[in-house]
Amino acid sequence: MESGQRNDPEQHQVASTISRRALLGAAGGLGIGAAAWSLGQSRSGATAPTAASPEAATGVTREYFIAAEEFDWDYAPGGIDRMTGAPLATEPYAIPFTQPGDVTIGSVYRKAHYVAYTDDTFTTPVPIDPAWHHLGILGPLIRAEVGDRVLVHFRNQLWFPASIHPHGLAYDKANEGAYYPGAPGDTGDDLVPPGGSRDYHWGVPERSGPGPADPSSIMWMYHSHVNEVTDTNAGLIGPMIVTRRGEANADALPRDVDREFMILFSVMDENESPFLAQNIAKSGWNPLEFDRGNPEFFEGNLKHAINGYIFSTLPGLDMRTGERVRWYVAGIGNEVDLHTPHWHGQTLEWMGMRTDMTELLPMSMKVLDMRPDMPGIWLFHCHVNDHLESGMTALFTVSK
Numbered sequence: 359m360e361s362g363q364r365n366d367p368e369q370h371q372v373a374s375t376i377s378r379r380a381l382l383g384a385a386g387g388l389g390i391g392a393a394a395w396s397l398g399q400s401r402s403g404a405t406a407p408t409a410a411s412p413e414a415a416t417g418v419t420r421e422y423f424i425a426a427e428e429f430d431w432d433y434a435p436g437g438i439d440r441m442t443g444a445p446l447a448t449e450p451y452a453i454p455f456t457q458p459g460d461v462t463i464g465s466v467y468r469k470a471h472y473v474a475y476t477d478d479t480f481t482t483p484v485p486i487d488p489a490w491h492h493l494g495i496l497g498p499l500i501r502a503e504v505g506d507r508v509l510v511h512f513r514n515q516l517w518f519p520a521s522i523h524p525h526g527l528a529y530d531k532a533n534e535g536a537y538y539p540g541a542p543g544d545t546g547d548d549l550v551p552p553g554g555s556r557d558y559h560w561g562v563p564e565r566s567g568p569g570p571a572d573p574s575s576i577m578w579m580y581h582s583h584v585n586e587v588t589d590t591n592a593g594l595i596g597p598m599i600v601t602r603r604g605e606a607n608a609d610a611l612p613r614d615v616d617r618e619f620m621i622l623f624s625v626m627d628e629n630e631s632p633f634l635a636q637n638i639a640k641s642g643w644n645p646l647e648f649d650r651g652n653p654e655f656f657e658g659n660l661k662h663a664i665n666g667y668i669f670s671t672l673p674g675l676d677m678r679t680g681e682r683v684r685w686y687v688a689g690i691g692n693e694v695d696l697h698t699p700h701w702h703g704q705t706l707e708w709m710g711m712r713t714d715m716t717e718l719l720p721m722s723m724k725v726l727d728m729r730p731d732m733p734g735i736w737l738f739h740c741h742v743n744d745h746l747e748s749g750m751t752a753l754f755t756v757s758k
């Protein structure tokens with residue numbers, strides 16, 4: 359990333375204008391936010407854990423230190439389509455999405471992500487276990503067993519307001535992390551300003567864990583929910599796993615599973631990113647004059663990604679035959695985000711039924727179990743034709 363661009367206020371103003379899409383007609387993007395977050399909602403530890411029902415309070419408190427930060431993300435590291443073996447720079451189908459050109463940015467974009475730290479100094483990132491390198495742009499995995507509590511210390515290191523909104527866990531209005539101050543009872547404090555921090559207290563009662571027909575663990579997603587559209591397109595989204603009470607080990611992992619993978623299918627829309635102006639500027643164009651409506655530019659900014667990777671560059675989907683492998687798959691995005699993940703070479707079980715694919719809509723979350731028996735390097739891709747052609751593919755490896 360070229361220095362001197364990332365914090366230029368003029369660019370931010372342009373980005374703010376672009377991201378002014380009102381969220382649910384209420385938040386008004388950064389416009390309302392600018393007034394609200396000057397009121398100093400930044401706080402830490404001020405909120406008592408009221409969300410969990412009493413029966414939830416039997417377990418431990420899972421504590422996380424998570425920051426929202428900006429960084430440069432490469433959607434196609436290595437520059438090779440591992441599915442075809444061809445360099446992306448020579449493949450006509452891949453060039454608009456991966457190569458810098460007259461009106462295309464390429465594969466590297468300024469984005470945001472959640473990062474886990476070891477403590478409240480936010481200086482030492484938690485090392486990512488090699489088994490979870492496949493998370494890619496996703497935030498750190500939050501785990502709990504039913505009966506636990508989750509305490510997240512959040513720090514916003516970005517230049518725009520952000521939050522963490524959890525799906526599925528038990529939260530009261532003070533810990534919702536979703537900004538819609540027009541709603542009665544909403545204090546409008548669900549927005550953490552740049553440089554601000556706060557704690558989130560979430561409960562994990564029975565209704566946040568696996569239901570009767572679920573396997574021993576289920577997934578939820580968390581994401582920033584100040585301007586949900588632009589926040590999530592920026593990259594502010596991450597996974598959670600909740601294991602049924604009594605079926606977890608001390609680290610809340612399900613005991614009946616050998617390996618887990620967490621997968622997000624999303625056409626990440628860089629046209630709807632708060633970093634759009636910065637990404638235009640880093641390409642050498644003037645953000646104030648550049649034609650953002652250029653169809654080629656617009657299309658090149660639609661990254662048909664799995665965990666933020668396109669054209670089979672997603673690493674780390676490695677397993678062995680006979681292992682009990684659990685796949686957590688989710689989608690997010692727009693009306694184009696109807697995805698049909700398909701695994702080659704193996705079958706999976708979902709809710710007592712056998713399949714080799716599943717269906718996702720925006721924020722669908724599904725858990726499928728696989729017992730791989732065919733060794734090889736296999737395709738894992740979205741079966742929607744346009745998405746498949748645009749790079750929504752990955753490979754997974756089954757070793758003996």
Ligand SMILES: [Cu+2]
Nearest residue numbers: 697740742745
């Ligand atoms: Cu798809």
